[in-house]
Amino acid sequence: MKKLFPIILVGFLLNFGSTFAQNTYEFLRVDMSARAAALGGSFISYFDDPDIIFYNPAGMMLTKNSPVSFSFTKHLLDVNLASFSYSTELQNIGRVGAAVKYINYGTFDRADEFGNRNGEFGAGELALLLGYAGTLDKNFYYGANAKIIYSSIEDHSSSAVALDLGIHYTIPSQQINIAAVVLNLGTQLSSFINTNEDLPVDVAIGISKRLKNLPLRLSLDFHKLTEKRDDFVQRFKAFAVGTEFYLSKVFILRFGYNNEKRSELKVGTTAGIAGFSAGLGVNISDYRFDYGYSSLGLIGGLHRISLVTAF
Numbered sequence: 001m002k003k004l005f006p007i008i009l010v011g012f013l014l015n016f017g018s019t020f021a022q023n024t025y026e027f028l029r030v031d032m033s034a035r036a037a038a039l040g041g042s043f044i045s046y047f048d049d050p051d052i053i054f055y056n057p058a059g060m061m062l063t064k065n066s067p068v069s070f071s072f073t074k075h076l077l078d079v080n081l082a083s084f085s086y087s088t089e090l091q092n093i094g095r096v097g098a099a100v101k102y103i104n105y106g107t108f109d110r111a112d113e114f115g116n117r118n119g120e121f122g123a124g125e126l127a128l129l130l131g132y133a134g135t136l137d138k139n140f141y142y143g144a145n146a147k148i149i150y151s152s153i154e155d156h157s158s159s160a161v162a163l164d165l166g167i168h169y170t171i172p173s174q175q176i177n178i179a180a181v182v183l184n185l186g187t188q189l190s191s192f193i194n195t196n197e198d199l200p201v202d203v204a205i206g207i208s209k210r211l212k213n214l215p216l217r218l219s220l221d222f223h224k225l226t227e228k229r230d231d232f233v234q235r236f237k238a239f240a241v242g243t244e245f246y247l248s249k250v251f252i253l254r255f256g257y258n259n260e261k262r263s264e265l266k267v268g269t270t271a272g273i274a275g276f277s278a279g280l281g282v283n284i285s286d287y288r289f290d291y292g293y294s295s296l297g298l299i300g301g302l303h304r305i306s307l308v309t310a311f
Contacts, residue, residue: 024197025149025160027103027125028184032071032083034292034304038279039242040256042221044206045179047168050085050308053097053131056181056206057143058168060087060095061133065310073304076296078106087131094134101127110154123153131164141168147186149199162186162199175210201226215246223260237263244281252281254292265297272297279304286310 033051036043043055047062050069066088073081080103087097105123112118126149133143145164151157166181182203188196206221224238238260245253255278262275274297282289290306 024158024188024199025125025127025151025184026200027081027101028127028149028200029202030073030081030103031292031294031304032073032081032101033069034071034279034290034306035254035281036292037073037294037302037304038254038256038277038290038292039219039244040240040258040275040277041223042206042208042219042240042242042256044166044181044204044221045168045177045208045219047170047177050087050097051083051099051306053085053087053099053129053145054083054101056166056168056179057097057131057145057164058133058141058166058179058181060097060131060143061135061141061168062170063087063095067308067310069306069308071304071306073302075103075302076300080104080106087133094132097129097131097133099129099131101129105153121154125149125151129164136167139170139172141170142166143168147184149186151192153192156192158188158191158197160186160188160199175212177208178206180205217244217246218242219244250283252283254279254281261294262297265299267298270298274298 031037031041032054035049036051046052047059050063050067052059069085071083075081083101085099087095089095103125107120107122109117110119110121128148129145131143131145133141136142143166147162149160149162162184163186164181164183166179168179170177184199184201186199191197202223203225204221204223208217208219210217219242221240222236225235229235240256240258242256247253258275262271265271265274273295277292277294279290279292286309288308292304294302
C-alpha cells in the first residue's frame with residue numbers, strides 16, 4: 001500500500017486539482033513563515049523547520065526533535081496574521097504535527113443604509129491542522145494534513161474541511177530534496193451565501209540542493225500546475241526561487257523571487273521590486289530568529305518574524 005501512495009497522489013495532481021477554482025479562503029496561500037517568505041515561498045522541498053507542515057507535511061518526517069514555531073506577519077493597513085506549528089516523532093508510528101494559521105482583518109464601522117454609524121464589527125479567518133508523516137521506502141516519505149477552516153465577518157460565517165497530501169524524496173549523497181504536494185483539497189461545510197465556493201487548491205512540485213563546496217542552498221518551486229493557461233509553457237508561470245547563504249553557524253542570509261506575484265502586482269508597466277524578498281536568520285543556542293521582507297511593489301511590503309525552537 002505504501003508503494004501505491006505516490007501513484008494515488010499523482011492521480012490527485014493530474015485529475016482532481018484542475019477541477020477546483022480558487023475563490024475563497026485565499027488566506028491559506030499566504031506565507032506565514034518568515035523563512036519561507038524570504039525565499040519567495042519556494043519551500044515545499046525543505047524539511048528542517050516545523051513550518052514545513054504548512055507547505056508539505058511529508059517534510060515533517062525529516063525534522064528532528066520536537067520543534068515549535070511562532071510567526072507573526074504585519075500586513076497592510078490593520079491586517080495581522082499569526083501562526084503556530086509543532087511536530088514530534090512517535091516511535092514505530094511516524095511523525096505527527098499540529099498547526100494553527102489565523103488572520104485578523106481588524107475592525108470596521110457598522111452603518112445602516114442611511115450612513116448612520118451604529119457600532120463596529122470584525123472579520124477573521126482560522127485554519128487548524130493535524131498532520132502525519134511516514135516512510136514509504138529508503139529516503140522516500142509521505143505525509144498528509146487534515147484541516148478545519150473557519151471564516152467570519154460580523155455575525156456571518158463559513159466553514160470547510162480540507163486535506164493536504166505530499167511526498168518527499170531525498171538524495172543524501174548529493175544533498176538534493178525533491179517534493180510534490182497538493183494543498184487544500186476539500187469542500188465547504190457552510191457558506192456565507194447559499195452557494196458553496198471552491199477552496200484554493202494548489203498543486204506544486206519543488207527541488208532544493210545544498211551545494212557541496214559553497215555554504216549555499218538553492219530552491220525552486222512550481223505552483224498551480226493544473227490551472228488552465230493559454231499554452232503549456234504558461235503552466236510554469238507560477239514559480240519561485242530562493243537562496244540561503246550560511247554566513248556562519250549563527251547568521252543566514254536569504255533571498256527570493258516569486259514570478260507570479262510580480263506579474264500580479266504590476267501597475268501598468270511598473271512593478272518596482274514586487275515579487276522580490278529577503279530575510280535573515282539568527283541561531284542562538286536552541287533558538288532561531290527569522291525575519292522576512294516581501295515587496296508588494298508600489299503597494300508597500302510585508303514584514304514577518306518567526307521564532308523557532310526545539311526541546
